[in-house]
Amino acid sequence: MALFMDVHTIDGGVSLDDVAGAHLADLATQGQHGVQYLHYWVNEDQGKVFCLVEAPTADAAATVHREAHGLVADEIYPVAEGS
Template sequence: MTRFMDIHHMEGGVSAKDVAAAHDADLATQGDFGVNYLKYWVDEEAGKIFCLVEAPDAETANAVHRKAHGLVADEIYPISSEG
């Protein structure tokens, strides 16, 4: 599987509580797709969410988001390693 970093841009900001709930929904859904959401980071004020995920491909990673809560990533990048 490939690791990806996805980025969500939420106009008007986002609350850490709402992101935690969305992440929980991803975790509950990911098994249906063979995906593993590993970690996420939030910049509440800027409305940015970053998700680290292992998935067969970018579309499958986004399919989990789509089914779990409907908030697909605006950007998604394959990454080779953590620094």
């Protein structure tokens, strides 16, 4: 499987609690698509959310977000883990 970093931009900002809830929904949905959401980062004031995900494809990762809570990423990038 490949690693991807997705980027969400939420107009007006976002709360850490709301993102935590969305992440739990991702975890409940991910197995149906062979996806594993690994970690996320949040900038509340700028409304930015970054999700690190292991998935067979970027589309599979996006499908989990869409089905879990409807907040699909604005961008998704393949990434490699560094040291």
